[in-house]
Amino acid sequence: MAIEYANRIKRLPAYIFARLDELKKEKEKTGAEVISFGVGDPDLPAPEKVIKKLHEASLKPKSNRYPSYAGMPELREAISQWYEARFNVSLNPQTEVLVLCGSKEGLAHIPQAFINEGDGVLVPSPGYPVYNTATIMSGGVSISVPQREEKKFLPDFEIIDRRLMDKAKMLFLNFPCNPTSKVVDVNYFEDVLDLSQKRELIVCHDNAYSEIYYDQKRPPSILQAQKAKEAHVVEFHSLSKTFNMAGFRVGFVVGNKKIIEALAKVKTNIDSGVYNPIQEAAIVALSQCWKECDEFREIYQKRRDYFCAELKKLKIEFNIPEASFYVWAKVPKGFSSESFSEYLIKEAGVMVTPGTGFGQEGQGFVRFALTIELDKISLGLEKIAKVLK
Ligand SMILES: Cc1ncc(COP(=O)(O)O)c(C=O)c1O
Structure with missing residues (x-):
């Protein structure tokens, strides 16, 4: 007998990150390091x-x-x-x-x-x-x-x-x-x-x-x-x-x-x-x-300042965030959210989240999460710069 899922489960949107995870694994199999700006999972230690x-x-x-x-x-x-x-x-x-x-x-x-x-x-x-x-x-x-x-x-x-x-x-x-x-x-x-x-x-x-x-x-x-x-x-x-x-x-x-x-x-x-x-x-x-929070904030501020200054040089359009550790950036002309995210994984070995993962109105954007260390951020940006030339 086949197992039938409840309608409420069937109505849930497709998990678009599954395809990106697959591409990431494929890229890693080639021995390449993938720099991930994907998940908003804080990398800093708890106090x-x-x-x-x-x-x-x-x-x-x-x-x-x-x-x-x-x-x-x-x-x-x-x-x-x-x-x-x-x-x-x-x-x-x-x-x-x-x-x-x-x-x-x-x-x-x-x-x-x-x-x-x-x-x-x-x-x-x-x-x-x-x-x-x-x-x-x-x-x-x-x-x-x-x-x-x-x-x-x-x-x-x-x-x-x-x-x-x-x-x-x-x-x-x-x-x-x-x-x-x-x-x-x-x-x-x-x-x-x-x-x-x-x-x-x-x-x-x-x-x-x-x-x-x-x-x-x-x-x-x-x-x-x-x-x-x-x-x-x-x-x-x-x-x-x-x-x-x-x-x-x-x-x-x-x-x-x-x-x-x-x-x-x-x-x-x-x-x-x-x-x-x-x-x-x-x-x-x-x-x-409270003091530890100030210290975490200083680290995020350094990451944000550095990342935004460098991303600007790549002629990618975005607003400098006033809060959160996310940068919401427009995809270059000719790309959709999905195609740009796939292109970055396949060609540059960089993972970002396609805007459509947050609803249809996210089309035309990708999200960068600054939850990796500065040297990784720098490496990720270098990799993106190379494939956008
Ligand atoms: C906007 C927003 N709300 C809530 C959460 C969930 O946080 P928690 O770990 O407290 O469940 C997240 C996690 O990414 C989030 O981005």
Whole structure:
């Protein structure tokens, strides 16, 4: 008997990275080194204090027990203190903070709490793919919100068909944005919350890159907006990028307590929380690692400055990112996102992510992730320069 996949799985978009992985392997078989600007997986180490705490805590006899569903009270307290210190936003740690098994987990589960079959979810394109796939898995309808260059990479709500807009119940937003690296100010968030109140939308803002910023310009939280306290809004954060803790799988969501409560209800039926020693390590990161974050930022700043100066010389068009470790660059004339990415792997031995991996509106672009050391960045650029001549 054949095994039949569920419709929700069949409806998921094709995994476009599979073809690139294949090409990468083929290239490596020839003995060539492939320099990868592909994945946004921080290469820097997690702070030493964090690792030490993880180790110490793992030795406690009780660490093997199930953790609490919502997260340790001490971690929720540390999150609310971090928010106060970083964004000047007060949160009730008991009701307005929820610990996640990485922010991706929370983003993937939140439509389950609110979206019924056929409800619309506004999904930025290009955007982090989980917003779209989570919508599909919940039975919702993904309504693509273009973030085009001609609109300064901001979501263009005007262009969306009215009937589709009327279906929308939820909106995903992400600034600093993966992949465009666009940053907005608090006034922009005020406008979005205006729209969400008029249209009764639940706003899910993904602030995974709030701490990877340049030239001392700190990106805001949507919860700094005046309307945030009465709005239906939550904000997701990740320790993966801020503290190089991607493998730890710990993140959090904060904001409207009704939304937090509903997501917690979904989660208690699916996962059983984050390993306590990881939560203890997260407390150390949030409360004691501000200096380390400054150091990480300096490293990214050097990479960004160097990479952008060199990429300019190659006559590739792009905006210098104000935040995130991504550079969103236009492909040269005559190429599509896919053909340029394939060309770079095959000819130069350099891997980049095709813009269409983030939605159809990513066509014409590729994304460079600056999560490799400067000497590799330099080598990658040299290889690209050779094949573009
Ligand atoms: C925009 C965005 N949000 C969320 C995540 C997921 O982060 P986490 O490791 O916390 O699940 C990523 C990871 O790349 C991301 O780019």
